[in-house]
Amino acid sequence: MSPLALPHRARTFLRAPARWSVVAAIPIVALLPLVLTDYQVTLADNIGIAALVTLGLVLLTGVGGMTSFGQAAFVGIGAYSAAVMATFQPADLPFGLSFFAGSPIAGLVLGLVITLSVAGILGAITLRLSGHYLPLGTIAWGLSLYYLFGTIEAFGGHTGISGIPALSLFGITLDRGEELFRLIWGVVIVAVIVTLNLLDSRPGRAIRALRGGQIMAESMGVDTFRAKMTAFLTAAVFASIAGWLYAHTQRFVAPAPFSLQAGIDYMFMALIGGVGQVWGAVVGAATVVMLKEWLQDLLPHLLGRVGNFEQIVFGLLIVVVMREMSSGLTGRLVEAVRARLPRVSIAPAGADLAAVEPLPRCPMPPRGTTILEARGVTRRFGGLVANDDLSFSVAAGEILAVIGPNGAGKSTLFNQLSCVDAPTSGEIVFRDRRIDGLPSREVAKDGLARTFQHVKLLPTMSALENVALGAHLRGSDGIAAAMLRLDRAEEASLLAEAERQLTRVGLGEYAAAEAGSLALGQQRILEIARALASDPCLLLLDEPAAGLRFREKEALAELLGRLRAEGMAIVLVEHDMDFVMELADRVLVVDFGRQIAEGLPAEIQSNPAVLEAYLGGVE
Ligand code: ADP
Ligand code: MG
Numbered sequence: 001m002s003p004l005a006l007p008h009r010a011r012t013f014l015r016a017p018a019r020w021s022v023v024a025a026i027p028i029v030a031l032l033p034l035v036l037t038d039y040q041v042t043l044a045d046n047i048g049i050a051a052l053v054t055l056g057l058v059l060l061t062g063v064g065g066m067t068s069f070g071q072a073a074f075v076g077i078g079a080y081s082a083a084v085m086a087t088f089q090p091a092d093l094p095f096g097l098s099f100f101a102g103s104p105i106a107g108l109v110l111g112l113v114i115t116l117s118v119a120g121i122l123g124a125i126t127l128r129l130s131g132h133y134l135p136l137g138t139i140a141w142g143l144s145l146y147y148l149f150g151t152i153e154a155f156g157g158h159t160g161i162s163g164i165p166a167l168s169l170f171g172i173t174l175d176r177g178e179e180l181f182r183l184i185w186g187v188v189i190v191a192v193i194v195t196l197n198l199l200d201s202r203p204g205r206a207i208r209a210l211r212g213g214q215i216m217a218e219s220m221g222v223d224t225f226r227a228k229m230t231a232f233l234t235a236a237v238f239a240s241i242a243g244w245l246y247a248h249t250q251r252f253v254a255p256a257p258f259s260l261q262a263g264i265d266y267m268f269m270a271l272i273g274g275v276g277q278v279w280g281a282v283v284g285a286a287t288v289v290m291l292k293e294w295l296q297d298l299l300p301h302l303l304g305r306v307g308n309f310e311q312i313v314f315g316l317l318i319v320v321v322m323r324e325m326s327s328g329l330t331g332r333l334v335e336a337v338r339a340r341l342p343r344v345s346i347a348p349a350g351a352d353l354a355a356v357e358p359l360p361r362c363p364m365p366p367r368g369t370t371i372l373e374a375r376g377v378t379r380r381f382g383g384l385v386a387n388d389d390l391s392f393s394v395a396a397g398e399i400l401a402v403i404g405p406n407g408a409g410k411s412t413l414f415n416q417l418s419c420v421d422a423p424t425s426g427e428i429v430f431r432d433r434r435i436d437g438l439p440s441r442e443v444a445k446d447g448l449a450r451t452f453q454h455v456k457l458l459p460t461m462s463a464l465e466n467v468a469l470g471a472h473l474r475g476s477d478g479i480a481a482a483m484l485r486l487d488r489a490e491e492a493s494l495l496a497e498a499e500r501q502l503t504r505v506g507l508g509e510y511a512a513a514e515a516g517s518l519a520l521g522q523q524r525i526l527e528i529a530r531a532l533a534s535d536p537c538l539l540l541l542d543e544p545a546a547g548l549r550f551r552e553k554e555a556l557a558e559l560l561g562r563l564r565a566e567g568m569a570i571v572l573v574e575h576d577m578d579f580v581m582e583l584a585d586r587v588l589v590v591d592f593g594r595q596i597a598e599g600l601p602a603e604i605q606s607n608p609a610v611l612e613a614y615l616g617g618v619e
Contacts, residue, residue: 021279022193029185033178041177043293045249048184050269050285052242055191056235057270058281063199064207064231066127067135069263070142074115074236076149076258078243081111083161083253084154104167104248111240118145119236120229127228142260149255160254167248174248184245188282191238194483195278198234201482201491202468202475207231208458209469215420216456221444221473221534230479268318291317356496357489359474361535362447364567365431367397371538371569372417372448377426377436379412379593386412387423388593396537399560399570401584403577403604405613409593410573411453414542417571418450419443430538445473449536451527453543453573459516463507463526466515467498470533501529506555521547525556532563539563541572545579557583581605589613 033041053071060066085100085107093101100106126137150158166175167183174180198204206227209217214224247253256262269288273280295310303309365371372394379387386409394400402410415421417428419440428436435443449470457466471494477487502508505525510518515526524544531539541560545553553576560570560583574580580587581601589597589604591613597604604610 022189022196025189025192029182029189033181038177041181043289045177045181045184047282047286047289048181048188049242049246049249050266050289051188051282052184052191052245053239053266054269054273054281054285055188055195055278056238057266058273058278059195059198059207060231060235061267061270062274062277062280063211064228065211066228066231067267068138068232068235069135069260069267070122070138070145071235071239071266072258072260072262073142073145074119074239075243075246075262076145076253076255077115077118078108078111078240079247079253079258080149080155080161080243081114081240082107082244082247083164085110086164086247087161102165104169104244107247108241108244111244112237115236115240116233119233123229123232127225127232138263139260142263146255146259149258156254158255160252162252164247164251164253166251180245180249184249187241187245191241192278192281195234197485198479198482199278201487202472202477202494203227203230203479203482205461205465205469206472208461212456212458215440216452217469218440219418219420219444219450220469220530221441222469223441234479268321272321356492359471359493359497359535362537364537365396367395367567369396370394371396371431372571373429374413374417375427375429377413377416377423377428379409379416379421380424385593387416387590388595389426390590390593390595391426392588392595392598394538394569394571396569397564397567398585399564399572399583401580401587401601402571402573402590403575403580403587404590408590410590411542412593413590414450414453414540414571414573418448418540441473444534447535447537448540449531449534449538450540451524451531451542451544453546455520455523455527457515457523457526457530460514462512463502463515463518464495464498464511466526467501467529467533468494470501470530471497471535473534498529498533501532502526504532505529505559519547521549521552524548525552528556528559536568538569538571541570541574543573543575545574545576553579 032044036044053075057068057071060068082104086102086104088101090101122137122141126134126141129137149155155161166173167180168174174183199208206217206222206224207230209220209222210224210227210231217224217227243258246257265288269284270281271284272287273282273284277283292310292314295313299309299313370393374393375391377387377390378385388409390413392400402413404410412421416423416436417430419435419438419442422437426436427434430443430448431446433446435446458469474497475487475490475494477490481487499508499511502511505528507518507522507525507529510522510526515523518526524547528539528541528544531541545556548556557579560572564570564585572580572584581604584601586599587597587601587604588595589607589610596609596613597607599607
């Protein structure tokens with residue numbers, strides 16, 4: 001039976017309940033205005049608008065790991081574009097464009113165009129920043145744009161723009177609270193659907209992979225800058241649309257709601273909702289908006305005075321909640337809820353994985369051709385020479401073992417071979433092309449795949465999805481296709497390939513398990529499956545057998561033997577000498593960064609220099 005035909009738990013998936021929650025949300029949105037008071041409807045409108053901004057932050061911060069305090073500025077761009085366009089008279093615009101004056105759709109489009117341009121420039125500058133520089137950068141632009149809104153004369157300074165006419169779309173005027181409610185929440189639901197679709201797709205996996213570290217993601221072929229930009233622009237677009245809705249709901253805009261403080265509030269909403277939870281955006285927005293309302297009503301009663309006390313109390317609450325968050329309270333709550341949700345199949349209705357189009361494969365280079373060659377590779381870290389003039393080659397259908405004591409420089413060598421790091425001097429040639437200094441995703445494209453000594457998996461993602469990330473370069477559907485779910489055929493092929501590789505390494509039954517829940521030895525094997533999913537011709541394995549039990553080692557040796565028979569070239573670092581000597585065709589021994597011996601396993605075992613390095617030898 002083909003592995004693809006296995007009826008598999010792989011098709012169960014944790015996020016599936018979220019999809020059903022969308023279906024449940026639709027009648028709620030349709031019916032709620034009938035039972036809510038006017039005041040409550042207005043409050044719900046504000047919550048919906050805030051939820052849309054927060055949803056962008058869930059994607060950006062919760063999923064992608066990028067912190068932004070500047071989202072309110074994008075809301076401002078959307079709101080001011082809407083306000084300006086809506087209050088234009090035909091005579092205000094040049095001939096030919098006068099048709100657009102007063103058009104809310106034109107306001108929306110204008111807002112999106114400006115938002116994308118501004119976010120594109122800001123993203124290009126700030127997304128390459130690491131650590132604290134990114135949030136600081138977002139604060140800087142948040143402040144600049146806020147002051148810009150107050151400075152531009154046409155925007156009415158700090159008094160703002162009033163007299164925005166009621167929203168009129170396709171001949172229907174939406175001027176009642178309940179109509180706006182349905183529009184706003186309709187947009188929120190669409191945004192939730194689009195976000196869920198994105199997360200459950202190839203470009204979405206790339207964004208989620210950012211959490212696993214840039215090195216891992218790039219080694220899987222992910223263009224991390226592009227993945228960051230995708231999340232950043234999506235979040236900016238959500239914020240801009242929220243601004244458009246805001247302008248047409250309030251019928252008045254002034255700079256205050258787009259200040260840095262608002263940006264911090266949005267971040268707080270994302271935190272409360274449990275960053276990373278799509279519906280958490282709604283929960284967080286509702287909590288914060290209602291809490292602020294409530295504090296505004298309550299505090300003057302308690303304190304007997306009017307003032308901005310709610311801001312002070314709110315600030316203190318933030319501190320308390322942050323403390324709770326860091327102890328993982330929200331995370332545990334979310335987990336508890338998740339554990340109770342039923343798992344539902346994500347396979348497209350009626351889809352049969354056996355009928356899925358298999359991904360095309362690259363032909364293996366003919367056995368015996370040199371795949372990889374290192375020429376005088378040297379890597380210095382300050383005064384330390386971690387690799388000292390290493391030269392060797394590997395051919396298709398060959399297993400080369402690199403052995404040596406801890407700290408000998410083996411992992412450093414692997415990093416250079418896979419272009420995670422570049423040699424200080426020397427050359428590396430992979431498939432007749434010099435690769436040292438290239439980005440690692442470039443060599444991944446050419447068929448080099450690796451695993452890491454310190455496992456780099458996405459622990460909360462399923463084993464299947466982790467492996468599918470390895471097949472990233474074998475798909476091409478982008479963000480638009482993903483959001484509109486036009487990527488299902490390709491996605492099915494990618495998941496089927498991931499499933500095939502999982503089965504191949506013997507982890508088929510764990511497809512739906514979270515990667516972090518597997519034993520460490522299994523996680524190493526999972527990394528091999530992920531590497532294999534890229535259809536490589538060269539595999540670099542850094543201590544793949546560490547932590548494996550005897551039977552698991554046997555299975556691994558058998559798998560590597562099969563891969564070699566298929567013509568794959570394998571370089572592996574391993575400390576288990578029985579494993580190495582039985583499996584490897586040739587062995588390279590390094591000590592203190594230098595190559596002290598190279599040859600057949602039998603030669604190495606009796607080499608005096610090697611025995612010396614191992615203080616008494618390998619026996
Ligand atoms: P091995 O994998 O053989 O155990 P490594 O390649 O990890 O050894 O390390 C070789 C030497 O290089 C060690 O002394 C280690 O401390 C040093 N080293 C590795 N990476 C770095 C780095 N990024 N900066 C400074 N020193 C490093
Ligand atoms: Mg190492």
